[in-house]
Amino acid sequence: MTVPQIYMDYNATTPLNDAVKAAMIEDFAVYGNASSMHAAGREAHGRVEAARRAVADLIGGAPGEVVFTSGGSESNNTVFQTMRILASGPDGRALSAGRREFIISAIEHPCVLNSAAFLQSLGFTVTTLPVDPFGKIALEDLRSALSDRTLLVSVMMANNEIGTIQDIPAIARLSKEAGAWIHTDAVQAAGKIPLAARDLGVDYLTLSAHKLYGPKGIGALWVRSGAPLKPLIHGGHQEDGLRAGTYNNIGILGFGHAAALACSQTQAYGKTIGALRDRLRRGFEEHIPNIKINGHPQDVLPNTLNVSFPGAEGEAILLSLDLAGIAVSTGSACASGSLDPSHVLLALGVEPELAHGSIRFSLGWGLTEEHVNYVIATLPPIIARLRAMSAV
Numbered sequence: 001m002t003v004p005q006i007y008m009d010y011n012a013t014t015p016l017n018d019a020v021k022a023a024m025i026e027d028f029a030v031y032g033n034a035s036s037m038h039a040a041g042r043e044a045h046g047r048v049e050a051a052r053r054a055v056a057d058l059i060g061g062a063p064g065e066v067v068f069t070s071g072g073s074e075s076n077n078t079v080f081q082t083m084r085i086l087a088s089g090p091d092g093r094a095l096s097a098g099r100r101e102f103i104i105s106a107i108e109h110p111c112v113l114n115s116a117a118f119l120q121s122l123g124f125t126v127t128t129l130p131v132d133p134f135g136k137i138a139l140e141d142l143r144s145a146l147s148d149r150t151l152l153v154s155v156m157m158a159n160n161e162i163g164t165i166q167d168i169p170a171i172a173r174l175s176k177e178a179g180a181w182i183h184t185d186a187v188q189a190a191g192k193i194p195l196a197a198r199d200l201g202v203d204y205l206t207l208s209a210h211k212l213y214g215p216k217g218i219g220a221l222w223v224r225s226g227a228p229l230k231p232l233i234h235g236g237h238q239e240d241g242l243r244a245g246t247y248n249n250i251g252i253l254g255f256g257h258a259a260a261l262a263c264s265q266t267q268a269y270g271k272t273i274g275a276l277r278d279r280l281r282r283g284f285e286e287h288i289p290n291i292k293i294n295g296h297p298q299d300v301l302p303n304t305l306n307v308s309f310p311g312a313e314g315e316a317i318l319l320s321l322d323l324a325g326i327a328v329s330t331g332s333a334c335a336s337g338s339l340d341p342s343h344v345l346l347a348l349g350v351e352p353e354l355a356h357g358s359i360r361f362s363l364g365w366g367l368t369e370e371h372v373n374y375v376i377a378t379l380p381p382i383i384a385r386l387r388a389m390s391a392v
C-alpha cells in the first residue's frame, strides 16, 4: 500500500496554490526593473502596483501603506529597528522622547522575541506580558505595564502554535491612550479570519505570503499612513526609500495573486477548514483517552488544533505519523531542532513534560474529510503503543 501524503503543517508553510503557481510562471516573463522608465520597466511597475493593491485589499488598507519585504521576519525586525532609531535619532526627540520600553507577549514568534531581546541587549527595557491558560493576555496586565516610557507594544493577532486570537482592538486602544506605537504580527491571521487593519487601530501590521498559499521569501509590512518607518536596507529609492533593492517581481506578483485569492476565500476558509478541524478534534476526543486541547475554545484560528498526549513523547508521535504519511509538528518550525519544550505551551502553564508530548495539527486547503478520517484512524494506536512503552 502506498502511504497517503497528508500535510497538516500549514502553519509552518503552505503549498503554493496551483492557480498562483500558473500565474507566476507567466509572471517570469516580466523581467523589467520596476524602477526603469522604459516600456519593460513600466510593465513590471504596473504589475507590482497591482499586487500592492491586492495585498492592501486583503487587509482593508491603502496601497500606499504597503511596504514589500522579504517576509514576516523582516517586517517584524523593521518595526523594532524603527523604534530603536526613533528613540535615539534626531526625530526621536520629537516623536518618542524618553520612551525606551517595549511590551510584548510571552507567546510571540521568535522573530519578535529575538528582536526585543536584541534591543534589550542594547539597553532598552522589555516587559513580557504573561498569558492565561488559553493563551490570551489580560488587558489589566497591559494597562499596568503601559507608561509614558512605553515606545512600542507588539502583540501577535493569532498565535502560530495554538491559534489563539488576541483582542487587538482593545490592546491597540490602551496602547494609543498611553502614547505608544502598536504593532501586530498578523501572519497567521491573514486569509483565515477577516482582517481590517485600520479598524484594528494598529500602526503596523505584518504579513507573509508563504502562510497564505503564496511563495516564500516575500512579505509585507502595512504601515498606517502617518506612522514612522525607517529602512533596514539602505540604497535605491524603491518603496519610497523605505526598503532598497531591485523589486522582487516574481515574489511580489505571486504574493499579489495569493492575496487576491485569500481575500475572496476567507469566509469559505472559516467554514470549510473549520469543519475539518472540528471533525479532527471530535475524532481524537472520541478515540483517544486522556488528551488535552491547548488554545482558546472560541477565539482560535479555524485551522489550528494543538493537543497534548500525556504519557507519549511529541517527537515519537511526529515520527510515527510521518511514517504513516502524515506531516505535523511539535511546536513551531522555527523552534524545532531545539530540545526545549515550546515557549508557547510553557507560557500557558502546561507542564514541561506534557509540553513535550504535544502536537500541532494545522489544516488548510487541499485536505478532505477522508484525509481527516485517516488521521483519526491512524493516531489512536500510535498513542496507545507509545504510552504502553513509556509505562514500562
Ligand SMILES: *Cc1c(COP(=O)(O)O)cnc(C)c1O
Binding pocket: 011, 012, 070, 071, 072, 073, 074, 109, 111, 156, 158, 159, 160, 185, 187, 188, 208, 209, 210, 211, 217, 218, 219
Ligand atoms: C511564519 C511566521 C513568521 C515569519 O514569517 P517568514 O515570512 O517566514 O519570515 C512570523 N510570525 C508568525 C506568527 C509566523 O507564523
